[in-house]
Amino acid sequence: MSVPDPRQFLLDLYNAAISAVHPRTLLSEFLPQPPANGKTLVIGAGKGAAAMAEAVERNWNGPLSGLVVTRYGHGAKTEHIEVVEASHPVPDEAGQKAAARMLDMVQDLTENDLVLCLISGGGSALLALPAEGITLAEKQALNKALLRSGAAIGEMNCVRKHLSAIKGGRLALACGKARVVTLLISDVPGDDPRVIASGPTLPDATTSAQALAILRKYKIDIPQSVHAHLESPASETPKPGDARFERNSHHVIATAQDALEAAADKARDAGITPYILSDGIEGEARDIGLMHAALARQVIARGQPFERPCVILSGGETTVTVRGNGRGGRNVEFLLSLALALEGASGVHAIACDTDGIDGSEDNAGALYAPTTLARAEALGVSGKAHLANNDGYSFFSALDDLVVSGPTRTNVNDFRAILIL
Numbered sequence: 571m572s573v574p575d576p577r578q579f580l581l582d583l584y585n586a587a588i589s590a591v592h593p594r595t596l597l598s599e600f601l602p603q604p605p606a607n608g609k610t611l612v613i614g615a616g617k618g619a620a621a622m623a624e625a626v627e628r629n630w631n632g633p634l635s636g637l638v639v640t641r642y643g644h645g646a647k648t649e650h651i652e653v654v655e656a657s658h659p660v661p662d663e664a665g666q667k668a669a670a671r672m673l674d675m676v677q678d679l680t681e682n683d684l685v686l687c688l689i690s691g692g693g694s695a696l697l698a699l700p701a702e703g704i705t706l707a708e709k710q711a712l713n714k715a716l717l718r719s720g721a722a723i724g725e726m727n728c729v730r731k732h733l734s735a736i737k738g739g740r741l742a743l744a745c746g747k748a749r750v751v752t753l754l755i756s757d758v759p760g761d762d763p764r765v766i767a768s769g770p771t772l773p774d775a776t777t778s779a780q781a782l783a784i785l786r787k788y789k790i791d792i793p794q795s796v797h798a799h800l801e802s803p804a805s806e807t808p809k810p811g812d813a814r815f816e817r818n819s820h821h822v823i824a825t826a827q828d829a830l831e832a833a834a835d836k837a838r839d840a841g842i843t844p845y846i847l848s849d850g851i852e853g854e855a856r857d858i859g860l861m862h863a864a865l866a867r868q869v870i871a872r873g874q875p876f877e878r879p880c881v882i883l884s885g886g887e888t889t890v891t892v893r894g895n896g897r898g899g900r901n902v903e904f905l906l907s908l909a910l911a912l913e914g915a916s917g918v919h920a921i922a923c924d925t926d927g928i929d930g931s932e933d934n935a936g937a938l939y940a941p942t943t944l945a946r947a948e949a950l951g952v953s954g955k956a957h958l959a960n961n962d963g964y965s966f967f968s969a970l971d972d973l974v975v976s977g978p979t980r981t982n983v984n985d986f987r988a989i990l991i992l
Contacts, residue, residue, distance in 0.1 A: 573879070576990050577938055579840060580921035581974070583833040583881070583988050584935075588925055590832030591755065591824035592981045593618055597625040600821045601686075602751045604632035608682030611748075612636030612651045613672050613741070615697040616690030616767055617926045618755050620646035620653045621980035623688060627651060637675060638688055639668040639696045641928075644978040659931060660713050661698030666706050669699035669736050676741070679748035687741070687750060691757025691926065691982035693767025694727055699736040701805065703795050709733060712792065719788040720891030722852055723758050727768040731807055732781040732800055734768065738807035741770035743814055752820040757926075757984040759850030759886045761825050773815055774807035781805075825849065826885035826983040829925060833883055833988060842990070843880045851886035851985075855900040856958065858888050859907025862989055866918050869991050878917070882989045890930075896962020899930025901985060902937050902973075906963040908989075909943050910954050916941055917992040923974050926982035929964075935976040936986075937967035946970055 573579045589595060604610055612626060612634055619638040624646040626634070636651045641658040656665030676685060700709045712733070716726045731738030742750050750771050758765045764772045778800045785792055799805050808814065826849040834844035847865075851858055862882070869876050876882070888900045898906075901922040912918055923929065923936030947954055950969055957966040967973050 573840065573842065573990065573992065576919040576940070576992070580919060580938060580988050580990060583836050584921055584923050584974070584986055586836040587829035587833045587986050588979050588981065591829045591925065591983050592979070593622040593625040596823055597622055597753065598629040600753050600823045601626065601629055602684065604630070605682055605684045608680060608684060610634040610684045610686060611675060611679070612638065612686045612688065613675065614638040614688030615693035616755070616982065617641050617644050617658070617692040618690035618981040619688050619693065620644055620648070622690065622753065623648050623651040623653060626686065626688070637668065637672055639665060641692055641696060644980055646980060656696050658692045658695045659717055660710050661695045661706065663706065665696045665698040669697045672741070673699070673736060673744050676745045679746050681747040683748040685745045685748050685750045687752040687771045689752055689767045689770065690755035691766065691984065694730050694737065697736055697767065697770060699734060701733055701735050701799055703799055704733055708793055708796060712790070712796065715790045718892040719790060720854065720889045721784065721788055722889060723887050724765050725784045727765050728776040729781045729784055730768045731774055731776065732778045732805045733796065737768035737770045738774040739769060739772055742772070742818060743808060750818040754820060754822045755824040755981060755983065756822050756826070757887070757982045759852050761822050763820050763822055771818065772820060773810045773812050775810055776807070778805040824981065824983055829983050829986060830883045830885055837881045845876050845880060845882050847882055847884040849885045851884050851888065853888060855888040855890050855903040856907035859904045860911050862987070863908050863911030866912065866989055866991055867915060870915060870917065878991045880991055882991070884987045885983065885985050887984045890961060892961055894960030894962060896957065896960035897932055897965055898961055898963035899924065899932060901929045902963025902967055903961065904987065905937050905939050906954055906958045906966055909939050910958065914941050914944050919990040920988065921974065922985070922987045925979060925984060925986050927976040927979040932964050933975060934964065934973040936974045937963070938972045938974060943970065943972070
C-alpha cells in the first residue's frame with residue numbers, strides 16, 4: 571500500500587492536529603456560569619490568548635470586559651476584551667505594560683465577581699513584570715541566556731516565577747476575594763497547569779533555591795540584583811495548600827495528546843495505521859532526531875516494533891543548545907538530524923512543526939523531509955552536516971522549498987512530529 575502524496579498526507583495530519591486544539595473547537599464547554607450579582611473580568615496571556623478571548627465572547631451570556639496579551643501577529647477580533655500584542659520569546663516593554671495594567675484591573679474585586687483567566691503557551695514571556703529591584707533589561711538578558719542554554723521548559727519557568735511580580739500564583743492573589751477560573755491550553759510535557767506560562771494563577775511547588783540551582787547548572791551569569799532577590803524571602807511563591815486559592819478552579823482544555831489523537835484519526839481515515847510514541851518527549855532536538863531515525867530503520871529492516879505502512883506520531887518540547895549562529899528552531903533541528911541519520915532511506919517521509927505556527931523565532935512552523943532531501947541538497951551544494959553544526963535548519967530546508975509556513979495558528983500545544991513509513 572502507498573499514499574498517493576506523502577507530503578500532502580503529512581500536512582493534512584498537522585492541520586488536523588491544529589484544528590483539534592484550537593479554542594474555537596473546544597473552549598465553550600469549559601466556560602463557567604456568569605456570576606449572579608457580580609461582574610466578569612477576563613484576563614490572560616499566551617499565543618492562544620486572543621483566540622481564547624474571541625471564543626469566550628462568542629459563547630458568553632452576559633456582560634464582560636478584560637485584557638489579554640498575545641504574541642505579535644497572533645491577535646484576534648474581539649469587542650469587549652482588549653487584546654495587546656507583545657514580544658515572544660524575549661519579553662518587551664509592551665508585555666510589561668500589559669502585565670502592570672492587568673494587576674491594576676484586578677484590584678478591588680469582591681467575592682461576587684468572577685475572574686476568567688485564559689492561559690496558553692508563551693504566556694510566561696508575554697506576561698513580563700519583573701519583581702521589585704529587577705529591570706526589564708536584566709530579565710531580557712536572562713531569558714535569552716536560558717533559551718540558548720538547552721534548559722527544559724519546566725526549569726526555565728521555575729526561574730521566571732521567582733523573578734516575577736505576577737507569575738507563580740501572584741496574579742490570582744492580586745484578585746483578592748474574587749473567584750478565579752483558569753482555562754489553559756497546555757504546551758508543556760506532562761500538562762502540569764502550574765508550569766504552563768509559569769502558572770500566574772496557580773500555587774507553585776518550586777522554590778527560589780531551585781531557581782538558583784538551575785542557573786548554576788547551566789552556568790548562567792546573573793547580576794547581583796537577581797542573585798540578591800533569589801536569596802530573599804520576597805522571591806518565594808505561594809505554595810500548594812494556601813487557603814487563598816480555595817475558591818479557585820482550573821481546567822486544562824487542550825493538550826498535545828489531543829492533537830496527536832486527532833492526527834491519528836486522520837491517518838486511519840487514509841488507511842494508514844498510526845502509532846503515538848509519546849506526547850511528552852523532551853531532550854536535545856538533534857538527539858531526538860537520531861532516536862526517531864533508529865526507530866524508522868528498525869521498522870524498515872525488521873518490521874519492529876511496527877509493521878509498515880504506518881505513521882509514528884510524537885509531541886512534547888525538545889530543546890536546542892545553541893552552538894552556531896544560524897537560523898532555525900527545534901523542529902527543523904530535529905528534522906535535519908533525522909535526515910542525516912536516515913541517509914535517504916527509502917519510503918520514509920516526515921514532518922516536524924510547532925503547533926503555534928512558529929518554530930523558534932522564525933516565520934515557519936517547521937519543515938518536511940523526503941527520501942530525496944539530502945540528494946537534492948547536495949545537488950544545490952547545501953551541506954546538511956554544516957547546517958546542523960551551525961544550528962541552521964531553517965536555511966537548509968528553505969533552500970529546498972521544504973519549509974512549512976502556516977502563519978500563527980493561535981493555539982499552542984508544542985511540537986508535532988509525524989514519520990510516515992511506507
